[in-house]
Amino acid sequence: MAASALIPTKAGDIQLWGQVEGSHLAHSIAQAAQACEGLTLVVANSSSHMLRLSEEIGYFFNGSVFNLPDWETLPYDYFSPHQDIISERLSTLVKLPQAKNSILVIPALALQLRLPPSDYILGHSFSIKVGQTLDADELKSNLIASGYQSVDSVHEHGEFCVRGAILDIYPMGAENPFRIELFDDEVETIRWFNPENQRSTENVQTIELLPAKEVPLDKSGIRCFKSRWFDFFDTDPKQSPLYIDVTKQIAPGGIEYYLPLFFDETATLFDYLPKHCQIIFDEHLEQHLQQNWCDIEARYEDRRHDLRHPVLAPKELYLNDNESFAKFKSYPRIRVHANTLEEQTGRHNFLQPILPNLQIEHKNEQPLSKLENFLMETSQPVVFCAESAGRREALLELLERIGVQPQIIDQWHDLSSTDFEYAITTAPLENSFFNDQNNSWIISENALFGERIRQQRRQKQEKDQSENVIRNLTELTPGAAVVHIDHGVGRYRGMETIEIDKETTEFVMLEYADDAKLYVPVSSLHLISRYSGSDTDMAPLHRLGNEKWSTQRRKALEKIRDTAAELLEVYAKREAKPGFGFEFPKDDYDIFASDFPFEETPDQKTSINAVITDMMKQRPMDRLVCGDVGFGKTEVALRAAFIAVQNGRQVAVLVPTTLLAQQHFETFRDRFADWPIKIESLSRFKTGQAKNQSLKALEDGSADIVIGTHKLLQPDVKFNNLGLLIIDEEHRFGVQQKERVKALRAEIDILTMTATPIPRTLNMAMSGVRDLSIIATPPARRLAVKTFVKVWDDHLIKEAVLREILRGGQVYFLHNEVKTIEKTAEDLAKLVPDARIGVAHGQMSERQLESVMTDFYHKRFNVLMCTTIIETGIDVPNANTIIIERADKFGLAQLHQLRGRVGRSHHQAYAYLLAPIEKKVSKDAEKRLDAISNAQDLGAGFMLATHDLEIRGAGELLGEEQSGQIQNMGFSLYMELLERAVEAIKEGKELNIDSPMNNHAEINLRIPALIPEDYLPDVHTRLILYKRIANAKDKNELRDLQVEMIDRFGLLTPQVKYLFRVTELKFQLNTLGIVKLDAGDRQGRIEFASETQIDPYTMVRLVQTKPTSYKLDGANALKFIFDMPDAESRFKTVSNVLASLSGPAKQ
Secondary structure (H helix, E strand, O other), X not given: OOHHHHOOOOOOOEEEEEOOOHHHHHHHHHHHHHOOOOEEEEEEOOHHHHHHHHHHHHHHOOOEEEEOOXXXXXXXXXXXXXXXXXXXXXXXXXXXXXXXXXXXXXXXXXHHEOEOOHHHHHHOOEEEEOOOEOOHHHHHHHHHHOOOEEOOOOOOOOEEEEEOOEEEEOOOOOOOOEEEEEEOOEEEEEEEEOOOOOOEEEEEOEEEEOOOOOOOOOHHHHHHHHHHHHHHOOOOHHHOHHHHHHHOOOOOOOHHHHHHHHOOOOEOHHHHOOOOEEEEEEOOHHHHHHHHHHHHHHHHHHHOOOOOOOOOOHHHHEOOHHHHHHHHOOOOEEEEOOOOOOOOOOEEEOOOOOOOOOOOOOOOOXXXXXXXXXXXXXXXXXXXXXXXXXXXXXXXXXXXXXXXOOEEOOOHXXXXXXXXXXXXXXXXXXXXXXXXXXXXXXXXXXXXXXXXXXXOOOOOOOOOHHHHHHHHHOOOOOOOEEEEOOOEEEEEEEEEEEEEOOEEEEEEEEEOHHHOEEEEEHHHHHHEEEOOOOOHHHOXXXXXXXXXXXXXXXXXXXXHHHHHHHHHHHHHHHHHOOOOOOOOOHHHXXXXXXXXXXXXXXXXXXXXXXXXXXHHOOOOOEEEEEEOOOXXXXXXXXXXXXXHHHOOOEEEEEOOOHHHHHHXXXXXXXXXXXXXXXXXXXXXXXXXXXXXXXXXXXXXXXXXXXXXXXXXXXOOOOOOOEEEEEEEOHHHOXXXXXXXXXXXXXXXXXXXXXXXXXXXXXXXXXXXXXXXXXXXXXXXXXXXXXXXXXOOOHHHHHHHHHHHHHOOOEEEEEOOOHHHHHHHHHHHHHHOOOOOEEEEOOOOOHHHHHHHHHHHHOOOOOEEEEOHHHHHOOOOOOEXXXXXXXXXHOOHHHHHHHHOOOOOOOOOOEEEEEOOOHHHOOHHHHHHHHHHHHOOOOOOHHHHHHHHHHHHOOOOOOOOOOOHHHHHHOHHHHHHHHHHHHHHHHOOOOOXXXXXXXXXXXXXXXXXXXXXXXXXXXXXXHHHHHHHHHHOOOHHHHHHHHHHHHHHHOOOOHHHHHHHHHHHHHHHHHHHOEXXXXXXXXXXXXXXXXXXXXXXXXXXXXXXXXXXXXXXXXOOEEEEEOOOOOHHHHHHHHHHHHHHHHOOOOO
16 A cells, blocks of 8 residues: 555544655655655654665655754754754754745754744744845944854855955845945845855845844844843853853854753744644654753753853753653654564555565676576566665666666656566665565665665865865965065065056065065066975065175076976976877777766866876876875776776775775775786785785786785786885885885876875975876765864863764764773763774784774774874764874874874864873974864865975985075965976976076056955955966966856946056066066067067068157167056057067067
8 A cells, every 4th residue: 555545644644654764764755745745744763864864765765855954063062053054953943834845853962952933933034135225334343243254255054254345144044155246235136155265156136044043143132132141040140151242243153052041941942833733753762851851861961051151951951851742743744664563454564575685796697697586587667766866877888788778768657658577776775675666676786686785965165176276375464474486485474556657556575684664566476486495484674785796596496407307307207208199999998987886076087087098198107196085096096997997907005004904905806896806915914825826816817906015016026017105195105115106107008196285295396397286175964074283182082072972973983092091981982971982003913903983883892091003094974083092292294194084074073182281292293283174175185295395304305415595485486486497498498596586577558467355355365466466377268267257246347447557568578578668658669589470570670660659778779759647548648659679570
């Protein structure tokens, strides 16, 4: 019988369903909801249960499915929920009262949370339409009162930013932020924009703004908070930081746990539900509600004695299990059971036929025999479900082997209107079941391939990586050390606007030794770079006007020239020695790529394409793929290995630890399961006979891929036909191993992967000795890891561990001393009795270690007390908190790598770096901790590596000798000059030691060419844009920049237009070999470089034929005399003069 016929109709009725679970349950819920004209409320037992159910129900249900997540913080926490969670909650609450024919799936804890009254959210929401009159100041104060935060640029829900007539807002519940453009006080346009690159997309007519918090921070909300404080607490409010913050209209962390103070009465979810509503829940819900209540009470007992942070009693914030069930009684409800129920009225068992084992056995002669037998025996139609379009194609090919050609069906609802024997569809289903609605079998991928580790879809927008690096490199704070190519190292003191010749120009002010000031016009920003050396505080300050800097620069440039020549020699050897040009096996490759269960991120695609292109070239590949931990480097390696093996070459994968070797072995075996490819591993797991067999297989060519630790580099390992070497976590190998690899470098293709390259490697990549690919696009919904540097504190540790455990997650606790690790584990067990603790360290036997890691992966315990052995360990998506003891003793690469163990899912992850009191920490350690806590961006691995380069110095590129030159001029400038030297030698020229930068022409037209403060008030953004304009390579780049600025900040003012025109003029002067152009009201002057493109005869001709307009001025300059009263006439005249000069000389 269909589930739609088994739904209760009257309030208070209850139906019991038996023998229903997994994907069949999701299907039955969808049927029941389809028959109900109102809302169907589904209560899941936990957050992860909610996500899985929503995904499956969404596939079967022809209507909207939404969630109301819980806060994902501990009860009475000092943290507020992530903005995205609040956004989803508010947008759901707004929809609920009018919800028709839709499904709401919530976790048990969200059912218990008390909510703001329904009139609060509606009363504090407002809309903005195109054409309406808007007072920007009033809107700003309304937004702040609604909990929105004013920021420099908008990236997350609940933020806004005002720049002149442009207003950016990221409303709660919206998919994307909006950009509102005002004309005077009227809304002219409203556009979506992409928060990644700040560029706008399509126009809309109206937007709805919900409040940004679940508590009101307007005047009446704060008044209510103050008066109700005394109803609940008898402590002095002046002693409470939270009370003081709220009175100042600041939302402190954890403010949500004081919700009842802001309202005379709170609501519950039941107050939001529409009149027609049915509830479906699981037989275990009651136990989960009781468990939640016990946890809440325990936390309350723990917290109630802190007078500075008084907390409300649990009943003020939550419903207990009895109250929740009492509210249920007003609604028709369905309770579902996995087991068979006794038959009686109001109960129904869904009798499901048993599906036999259909597992595909790849090792058998006929892998699909079980499936083939089943299909021959069954008379019912069969629907196969694949997870993605790529998986669907792979499955279609498999089925073709047994002569089965299913119809492709896009939507579940198309099945009922189609006649078929076999069909295939793309659906996120985990289990198979028999669909009694149209008597067909639904077979999931798991039934055929076994349990696969699934992850959520990724949907992140593209991001221009180079812009990211530029943005970080220009993060200048006043006082930061900078290098000017002509004057040496100074300190940046800010931007100043100065009036010269009655025209205002913006300058960057630099301070040198003896308080000397240097003002650099913004058009010459390309001459300045950030000083990055081992310690910027100790950066040498040069004196203006003395010879010391030019001597140092000369020395450094000579050294750079030699280094460049050596680098090119290494390069030339690689180029000269023909490698193996791989063929691209297109058809096979497409099938293999479609097996990848996720969508590739844009950077990942770029890296994969770069690797394939390198492999197809004749010369040996040497590419470094630098991608943050968990951003998908392994897939790049898998694709490369596949191409090599399809070309009949062997692949060696070199990894630093046995654990990682084991993990890679499993990954490779899984990905190559459908292919006749033999994979071996060499590590401490392999002993005696098994090891000898592997070595023999490598030598005779029967093994295609070998994965191992440094054992791979031993002389007794002989390959039959090695074509590709993949090195993972390159920063973990010592010099000896690298020398062995170096010997192979000119012969075979090498692909190196790392999250945080060691300074020397990065150096080589940046200088072009090796090719570099950066993967910095995080998988979608990956939240940056919140990082705290703290002193050890029992209370803090307990909080951190509990916060993770109570949301169903796991914790890494890093204690790097094997002697005391057991004792620390015992102490932690006393501190947090709820924790199930496992211990892992390098002195355990391989078997023990493997079993501990596997148990942790399968959630048999929730805290892993470990040493740095986990640094290259197994991915545990459920572990989202890491606590690192004595973090000051680790290098930056190591800290980043360890922090990358968490945050591999879409939950907020936390990293606690515990260091002793500041006095005991070395200067370098303090800088490392600062760097890592500041680099909380996703994809920060690359930025951290450049920081590390600065903290440790770069190490000479080719040898071990450290370079004093880098200390003198800073790493960034050193690298830039090295790059220029390499380019010059490649072109057959030499780097000019006296003027190393390609000197850009100096232009002074006596017009205001700048970005005015009232157009763009933020100094920092102005500086970045000046730098980007100065660094633009051609007219197209300038054009793109103009479009971006109009989009982000509004129409360009005349001054900004002039800035662009002057920069464009510079390109023309550089190609003509003109170094200086000066023009005023009556006359102008052009100065030529020693090598100019202008024919001297043309110049002489001009002077002779038009003596009133042109005059020679010394040996290398030309004066021109014209009336040029304004900017427009000046540009026009200069353009005409240049055209006359560059035109052909008339004989």
